[in-house]
Amino acid sequence: MIYLDYAAATPLSPKAKQAMLPYxxxxFFNPSAAYLPATEIRREYESAKGEIAHVIGAKGADLVMTSGATxxxxxxxxxxxDDAExxxxxxxxxxxxxxxxxxxxQVIAVDETGRINLDDFKQKLTPRTQLVSVCLASSELGTIQPLSDIARIINDERTRRAFAGEKTPLYFHSDASQGLGLMEVKVSRLGVDLLTINAAKVYGPKGIGALYVGHNARIKPQVHGGGQEMGLRSGTENVPATIAFATAILDAEKHLAGERKRLGDLRAKFKNLLAEKIDGIEFLGKEKTQLANFLPITIPGLDAERLIFALEDRGVYLSTGAACAASKGEKSPTLRAIGLNDSRIAGSLRITLGRPTTEEDVIAAADVIADIVSSERARLAK
Amino acid sequence: MIYLDYAAATPLSPKAKQAMLPYxxxxFFNPSAAYLPATEIRREYESAKGEIAHVIGAKGADLVMTSGATxxxxxxxxxxxDDAExxxxxxxxxxxxxxxxxxxxQVIAVDETGRINLDDFKQKLTPRTQLVSVCLASSELGTIQPLSDIARIINDERTRRAFAGEKTPLYFHSDASQGLGLMEVKVSRLGVDLLTINAAKVYGPKGIGALYVGHNARIKPQVHGGGQEMGLRSGTENVPATIAFATAILDAEKHLAGERKRLGDLRAKFKNLLAEKIDGIEFLGKEKTQLANFLPITIPGLDAERLIFALEDRGVYLSTGAACAASKGEKSPTLRAIGLNDSRIAGSLRITLGRPTTEEDVIAAADVIADIVSSERARLAK
Structure with a gap:
């Protein structure tokens, strides 16, 4: 089996699993209880939050733990x-x-690599805009967005509002689910007010994520109750998952540089092999501004869904676009936005590498993909 | 160590832990992915939902999985x-x-055991009431509410509205977090439209719960995204926690009758011991309409917080009222509603027994509590 869908889900790292088990x-105590074993759990929970926050250059008190990125x-x-722009x-x-x-x-246009068009952004940013949300990296293309450039434009607009005496707030949010653990993510350098992070893509467990809330941002709780997470997200804390998240993200941070290099090299090898073996294959995005583990491709004229089932038979698992229920049956808005025609969208596959991916996997997978493409082409030529 | 705060948190059962580990x-696959190992996870996830639902007399498709009861x-x-009654x-x-x-x-009054006053309810139910929410059992007193009587009154009002051509919807919701696993809970018998259940109180993991949504109820999602849970609660499914929830609740269901009897006997023994050893102790609620594991008490004139710290030194862990952040520093609205004066509220402790509680625990804990009360009284008498 060769799994190449690490952008959809990552296995829990053994270290993170070990760390969470005792909890x-x-x-198991409720961290809100008053007796010592419970207050110890509270301390360990807060310390795990602090560790997670540290990785993104923040403090534990800046994080609101949630059940995930969504x-x-x-x-x-x-x-x-509801009526805000x-x-x-x-x-x-x-x-x-x-x-x-x-x-x-409104939607900000992107170029053919999926990178945001800053001129279009400037044009669409109005005195009534209250929120700008741009991902750290696209979940379909791996394309990294120029967040600090966006932040600069937002700051200019904030300054303008301040001088004009306008009170409309303007927040800059980024979903960093894709990218965390594969590139440096520091809130101050990115210039975001709000940042979504998620354990399930960094070899942590499912069911835990967090929202970083900068000092100038005010958010309104959706979940009311016991007042946990500074009243912004009530409910008994998911202690084991938070502990595992901290372990996983610290581990990813520690090996970041080496792993990025290793994955980038594997991707280059994979790309060369595919380019050699498959006529007419196209690579989406652009390496320079792409997460190191992303290799989105399209083979115009073929049906990616058929390819996926054929690949599955040979033990190679990958995905077409986002592995989310909402995208089923719909054409990917992302692939449309970068200007792909229907035939290219229909033939697009998302290959994403991960920590367990080896050079042997890449070589074997390239062979299998080339094989499947050949037989599919042969079938169509009949 | 003698833990007597099972209403605040339960340890994960070994069986549930074992069941969740492989996930x-x-x-670890994303259940929304298209390849076989992922669609198998999807099937196992849906099957676990079906098992959880079965315990409350529902189908898997009636459940919206959430991160917990809150x-x-x-x-x-x-x-x-927002303006609805x-x-x-x-x-x-x-x-x-x-x-x-x-x-x-508006708040429906309760009697001195914490049981809802049906006359007060009838009086407060107006043609504009859109939601009635009454817990299955109080988290502070363990008092079981007469849900089917409430449902009957609600149904009468619905019939009246239907005949009068009034379109205002009226939903009946119950939070069954306390009680599930300790009494039979069947949605049709209770007559609820919406029911909250929670794994963390039935020896399942933290971070997973569900809302049962009856066929006539329409709910509006708060979390938007990939369209999971029939579009009512997006986000990658927390597969391991759902598997563990199913294992835990099935196990609780299987041992329900025996465990209820065992806990009821232990509680009776505990109560007798405390009544013998502590002058002036008062027992809250009434056994007949109380969860079998609840023994809420008050010792007027003493400070429960001081008692808890003294008990902790002797390895006995219990709680004052709800172990939730919101209740900190506030007097319990529950204890006030059953008519306790300040001195009784201040002296109230919530003892809750659980699966690991033994007769030896009960005997030892009664001795320790009596000891601590004596020394506290001696200190105050100085």
Whole structure:
């Protein structure tokens, strides 16, 4: 089996699993209880939050733990009035797009690599814009967005509003689910007010994520109750998952440079092999501004869904576009936004490498993909 | 160590832990992906939902999985317009009370055992009431509410509205977090439209719960994205936690009758011992309408917080009222609603037994509590 869909899900790292296990039973206490074993759990929980926050250059108290990226993204959009103007990029994950649809939203155009068009952004940013949400990196293309350039434009608009005495708030949010653990992510350098992070893509467990809330941002809770997470997200803390998230993200941070290099080299090898073996294959995005583990491709004229089932028979697992229910049956807005025609969208596959991927995997997978493409082409030629 | 705070948190059962472990790594695939190992996870996930639903007499498709009871409760209240009239009982958990505060809410009075006053309910139910939320059992007293009587009154009002041609919807919701696994819970018998259940109180993991949504109820999502949970709660499914929830709740269901008897006997023994050893102790609620594991007490004139710290030194862990952040520093609305004066509220402790509790624990804990009360009284008498 060769799994090449690490952008959809990562296995829990053994270290993170080990770290979380005691919190299911021995250390199961409710962190809000008053007795010592519970207050110890509280301390360990807060310390894990601090470690997660540290990786993105923040403090534990800046994080609101959530059940994942989608909830964190929804929390951001829920803060903005329903009639407020919001701007999102054309390559956002459904968890941003579907939230934006609840508001008065516009889409910022991207170039053919999926990178945001800053002129289009400037033009669409109005005195009424209250939220700009642009992913750190596209979940379909791996294309990294120029967040600090966006932040600069947003700061200019904020300054203008301040001088004009306008009170409309303007927040800059980024969903960093794709990219965290594969590139340096520091909130101050990126210039974001709000940042979504997620354990399930960095070899942490499913069901845990967080929203970073900068000092100037005010968010409105959606989940009311016991007042946990500074009243911004009530509910008994998911202690084991938070502990595992901290372990996983610290581990990813530690090996970041080496792993980025290793994955980049594997991707280059994979790309060369595919280019050699498959006539007419096209590579989406551009390495220079792409996460090191992303290799999105298209083979015009073929049906990616058929390819995926054929690949599955040979033990190679990968995905067409986002592995999210909402995208089923719909053409990917991301691939349309970068200007692909129907035939190219239909033939597009997302290959994403991960920590367990080896050179042997890449060589074997390139062979299998080339094989399948050949037989599919032969079938169509009959 | 003798832990007597099972209403605040339960350890994960070994069986549930075993069941969930493979889903962290071997079976980590995103259930929305198209390849076989992922569609197998999807099937196992849906099957686990079916098992959970079966325990409450429902189908898997009736459940919206959430990150816990608080999120499920918030989902219910978010469905109701902000200016809508809602009714809650006077003994609700903060996750109901704080949600109700976002709406136009009124509180239904309870008797001195914490059981809802049906006459007061009938009087407060108006043609504008859109939601009635009454817990299955109080989290502070363990008092079981007469849900089917409430359902009958609600059905009468619905019939009246239907005949009068009134379109205002009226939903009946219950938070069954306390009680599930300790009494039979069947949605049709209870007559609820919406029911919150939670793994963390039935020896399942933290971070997973569900909202049962009856066929006549329509809820509005708060979390938008990939369209999971029939579009009512997006986000990659928390597969391991759902698998563990199913294992835990099936196990609790299987041993329900025996465990209820065992806990009831232990409670009776505990009660007799405390009554013998501590002059002036008062027992809250009434056994006949109380969960078998609840033994809420008050020792007027003493300070429960001091007692808890003294008990902790002797290895006995229990709680004052709800172990939720919101209740910190505030007097318990539940204890006030059952008519306790300040001295009785200040002296109240919540003892809750659990699966690991033994007769030896009960005997030892009764001795320790009596000891601590004596020394505290001696200190005060100086």
């Amino acid at each position: 299911f039973d021995e250390k 909830e964190a993204n929804s929390l951001v959009f829920a803060t903005v009035p 919001v701007l999102i990029s054309a390559v956002e994950h459904p968890s941003i797009l579907e939230n934006a649809k609840q508001k008065n939203y | 962290f790594d071997e079976k 999120e499920a409760n918030s989902l219910v209240f978010a469905t109701v317009p 809602v009714l809650i009982s006077a003994v609700e958990h903060p996750s109901i009370l704080e949600n109700a505060k976002q709406k136009n809410y």
